[in-house]
Amino acid sequence: MRxxxxxxxxxxxxxxxxxxxxxxxxxxxxxANLALRRRRHYQGATERLEALESFAREIGVDVALCTGDHTALGTEPELAQARAALGPFERLPRGLVTIPGNHDVYLEDALARFEAHFGDLLRSDRPELATDGRWPLVRLFGDDVATVAVDSSRPNPSILSSSGRVPDAQLEGLERALEALADRFVFVMTHYAPRLASGRPDSVSHGLDNADDFLRATARARRGAIIHGHVHHCFVVRVPETSLPIFNAGSTTLTGREGLWVYDVDGTRATATRGRFVEGRWTLDEDSRVDI
Ligand SMILES: [Fe+2]
Ligand SMILES: [Fe+2]
Incomplete structure (x- = not known):
């Protein structure tokens, strides 16, 4: 399955x-940051996403996994636009799994708006494993693969902070879900980076507050990968704190740093291949393929 x-x-x-x-x-x-700087870097973001949907069909992708930050400021028009842009990915053979990023729940007022637009996507195939509202979200793909998503994003009213945290109840749920799904390859999804490409934690103001606890909750998983975003560089890193490799897709639409991963998983083998955006087209960098 791809x-x-x-x-x-x-x-x-x-x-x-x-x-x-x-x-x-x-x-x-x-x-102000958008108007002065950021918007320039995201010119063409919609077109890159559309090109990705065609690319995904071309290379036979079954499922799309998105790890959050669909918008810039979590306002109504942005959330509506992002939700519409994800529509084609929902129509892939086995659909789409997505979770909020901190920009989607930028401030308290965005929480209800995110729920209104994306709530139907936040469903679980194993709701009895939820320990914090609907979280963790579990989705099953065939007999061999599952996703378990925890929500590390929260509104951050301070202009000095964009940090995240996985609520303790969800970490308990994550451990329980990994036990319950031990016979499957499991993608553990969250928005925040538990580690940077260097293997070190992200900064206090930008990172995952309880990254160590999160990694501990995944430490005994048998087969799978942690996948995330938030840090706008695409990378993979292995760290001693968990048995799972950690894949960051970075920012798929950021000019000059476009990143994504394609995972191929079957009952016995899993690989990851980096996607790159070259001369207006998505392509798979076969030389980057790694075993998971
Ligand atoms: Fe982001
Ligand atoms: Fe983020």
């Missing part, structure tokens, strides 16, 4: 209809 993992698409095409009061907070700083 999976494509993309992340941090950060779609945004203006804020028509968003009331001014929605910007009387940290969102104003985020908006």
């Amino acid at each position: 999976f494509v993992h993309f992340s941090d698409i950060h779609l945004e095409s203006g804020f028509d209809g968003v009331p001014a009061r929605a910007f009387l907070n940290k969102r104003f700083v985020g908006w």
Whole structure:
């Protein structure tokens, strides 16, 4: 079964209809950053995502996995646009699994909006394994593969912080789910990076508060991979704290740093191959293929 993992698409095409009061907070700083700098780096993001959907069909992808940050500031038009842009991925043979990133739940007011637009995607095939509302979300793919997603994103009203945390109850659920699914290859999905490419934790202001606890919860998994985004560089790293390799798709639509992973998994073997965006086309970098 073939999976494509993309992340941090950060779609945004203006804020028509968003009331001014929605910007009387940290969102104003985020908006200024967009207007002055960020928007330039994400020009063509929608086209790159559309090209990815065609590429996914061309190379026979069964399932799309997205690890959050669909938007820039979690406003109504952005969430509506992002949800519509994901539609074609839902129609892949076995559909789409996605989770929120911190930009999707940028401030408290975005939580209900994310739920309204993306709630139908946040479903679990094993709801009895949930320990914190609907989380962790479990999806089963055939007899050999599953995804277990935990939510590490939260609103961050301070302009100095964009850190995340997996609630303790979800870590318990994650351990339990990994035990229950021990006969499958499991993708553990979350938005935040438990480690950087160097193997070291991310900074206090940008990282996952309880990265060590999260890694501990996955330490005994038999077969699988941790997959995430948030840090806008595509990489894979192995660390002694967990048996699972850690794959970051980076930001799939960021000009010059476009990243994604394609995973091929069957009952006995799993590999990961990096995708690159070269001269306006997605391509698989066969030389990058690694065994998982
Ligand atoms: Fe991001
Ligand atoms: Fe993020």
